[in-house]
Amino acid sequence: MLSPLAHDVNATDAPLARAALRAHYKAVRSHTEALIASLSAEDLCIQAAPQTSPGKWHLAHTTWFFETVVLRALDPDYVVVDAHYGTLFNSYYHSLGPRHPRPQRGLLTRPDLPAVLRYRQAVDQAMGALMDTHPSANWQQLLWLVTLGLEHEAQHQELLQTDLLFALSHNPLAPCAYPALPTSPAPPCEPGWDDVPGGTYHIGHNGTGFAFDHEGPRHAVVLGNCAIARYPVTNAAFQEFIDDGAYCRPELWSSDGWDAIEQQHWTGPLHWRDSGWAFTLQGLQPLDPQAPVQHVSWHEAQAYARWAGARLPTEAEWEAWQQVHDIHHGHQGVGQAWEWTQSAYSPYPGYRPWAGALGEYNGKFMVGQMVLRGASHATPSWTWRPTYRNYFPPDARWQFSGIRLAQDR
Numbered sequence: 001m002l003s004p005l006a007h008d009v010n011a012t013d014a015p016l017a018r019a020a021l022r023a024h025y026k027a028v029r030s031h032t033e034a035l036i037a038s039l040s041a042e043d044l045c046i047q048a049a050p051q052t053s054p055g056k057w058h059l060a061h062t063t064w065f066f067e068t069v070v071l072r073a074l075d076p077d078y079v080v081v082d083a084h085y086g087t088l089f090n091s092y093y094h095s096l097g098p099r100h101p102r103p104q105r106g107l108l109t110r111p112d113l114p115a116v117l118r119y120r121q122a123v124d125q126a127m128g129a130l131m132d133t134h135p136s137a138n139w140q141q142l143l144w145l146v147t148l149g150l151e152h153e154a155q156h157q158e159l160l161q162t163d164l165l166f167a168l169s170h171n172p173l174a175p176c177a178y179p180a181l182p183t184s185p186a187p188p189c190e191p192g193w194d195d196v197p198g199g200t201y202h203i204g205h206n207g208t209g210f211a212f213d214h215e216g217p218r219h220a221v222v223l224g225n226c227a228i229a230r231y232p233v234t235n236a237a238f239q240e241f242i243d244d245g246a247y248c249r250p251e252l253w254s255s256d257g258w259d260a261i262e263q264q265h266w267t268g269p270l271h272w273r274d275s276g277w278a279f280t281l282q283g284l285q286p287l288d289p290q291a292p293v294q295h296v297s298w299h300e301a302q303a304y305a306r307w308a309g310a311r312l313p314t315e316a317e318w319e320a321w322q323q324v325h326d327i328h329h330g331h332q333g334v335g336q337a338w339e340w341t342q343s344a345y346s347p348y349p350g351y352r353p354w355a356g357a358l359g360e361y362n363g364k365f366m367v368g369q370m371v372l373r374g375a376s377h378a379t380p381s382w383t384w385r386p387t388y389r390n391y392f393p394p395d396a397r398w399q400f401s402g403i404r405l406a407q408d409r
Contacts, residue, residue: 013139021146022131028150029124031380032059032157033117038178039164041113047106048170052163052398057089057105059160060116062153063123064089068096069358070145071126074134081122082111095357147210148358151383158378158400161281166398169271169279176283186290189234190332193227194325195409201320204348205387214362215387217350221316225409228313228321232333233304233403236289238296241304242268252306257299260395270295270397292402294337298370298394301340301403312342313406315389318373322386329375329384337402338372338379338390345369345391369393376400 036044036055044055053061064085071078080086088108090099100108111119127146134142168175204218205211247267250258260266271279272295276287296304305311313321318341321327329335346366353363369391375384378400392399 013136013143017139017143018131021143022128025127025131025146025150026124028153028380029120032062032153032160033120035157035160043164043168043177044113045106045109046167047103048163048167049398050103051396052166053102053105053159054108054167055160055164056113056116057108058156058163060085060089060111060119061091062149062156063116063120065152066127066149067123070142070149071123071130073145074138074142075126075130078126081119085111085119093357093360095360144210151210151212154380154383157380158376161378162399165271165279165281168281174279174284177281180282180285186234186288186292189231189290192230193407194230194321194332196223196226196228196317196321196324198223198225201316201323203316203319203387205385209385211385211387212362212389213354213359214347214351214366214389215385217348219349221320223317223320226313226317227407227409228317229310229405230332231404232292232337232339233308233405234290235287235293238269238293238304238403239289241307244307246303246307252303254299254302256394257297257303260297260299264395266300269293269300292333292337294376294400294402295397296340296401296403297397298340298392298401300397301401302342304403305405308405310405310407312340313404315341315343315371315373317341317406318404319386327386329381333404335375335377335379335381335384337374337376337400339374339402339404341371341373343371345371345389365391372399372401374404 036059039055041056044059047054047057067078067080068086068090072080086096087098088100088111090096091102092099131142131146164177168177200220200222202218202220205215206218207216246252247261253261269278272287273279273284277284278287279285301312318339325332327334347363351363353359354361370393372390372392373388375381375388376399392401
């Protein structure tokens with residue numbers, strides 16, 4: 001899907017460059033609409049928890065982002081589609097105006113789905129005209145903002161799926177969101193460990209191509225000898241943890257993790273059902289014992305690591321492992337589920353948030369969150385890069401989050 005030119009924010013303006021950017025824009029926006037093609041308007045309007053959003057809201061919010069961050073910034077003659085949409089579909093940008101309360105997004109039956117799709121079409125037309133006619137002197141600004149908007153949309157493509165899965169999981173009919181595709185069992189996991197020698201490593205984005213602000217600046221870290229598991233923790237391995245009574249053993253858990261067990265009655269990963277089944281976007285499916293476990297919180301990942309006589313890797317160790325062993329998307333299980341690290345989400349040395357409203361994108365969330373690395377099967381593969389930092393609160397389970405272990409050497 002990705003044009004290398006569209007992802008290179010230092011590319012020079014040329015007719016082929018503009019054509020590549022337009023093609024990439026169309027492909028990403030079309031993929032979002034493909035994700036909702038088999039869903040009903042009712043499917044797209046439900047919100048099952050305050051931290052999730054309805055699919056219809058994701059469709060509109062990503063469109064509002066292009067309208068506000070790109071069109072209104074670069075086209076002085078642009079007129080917004082509807083002045084009310086800013087309040088309805090702003091997420092958390094305080095500097096861009098008032099916002100409808102996040103926990104109440106499921107109450108927004110109006111505008112209806114056809115109106116939201118018309119909104120997307122109108123903004124897409126305006127974006128196409130902008131990409132065709134924006135002055136070459138300002139090409140870099142256009143390219144960077146459009147690329148940012150597409151990376152942002154890719155994040156919401158995954159969120160749309162995780163939020164939908166969580167919402168449908170409350171339906172006793174266990175509905176299927178997407179047709180089940182023919183699949184083969186996961187390949188046998190590779191047991192063992194990859195050594196990561198101690199020393200000085202440089203982690204973080206090097207400034208070439210797109211990255212979010214929190215991925216840099218690149219900086220040196222000193223690591224001791226460690227090892228990273230060659231494969232994520234599997235469903236079968238996590239079942240052994242459950243069978244050993246782990247959810248009844250407070251000595252394995254952090255204080256907050258044990259509180260979550262008592263208050264939320266956890267007995268296994270979110271979406272697991274009895275007798276080896278799990279609820280998925282394809283409805284109820286048998287658990288593949290060799291597939292990486294998903295939908296576990298940081299608390300569960302930490303407790304599993306303690307039970308297994310290991311620990312979670314730091315994000316610096318995870319990135320150093322990628323460098324030493326040339327780990328990439330799809331290799332050694334990377335990309336099947338996000339992998340919790342033991343690192344709190346905090347700024348790198350010398351970090352500076354983006355200027356203006358975009359400074360609210362990441363920096364203000366650097367408290368009370370834990371870092372995940374890698375990607376999941378719902379992450380668009382063209383966004384993969386080893387410096388990508390995802391983050392969620394330690395009790396979050398509705399994401400496609402899993403576990404990879406580390407140990408000291």
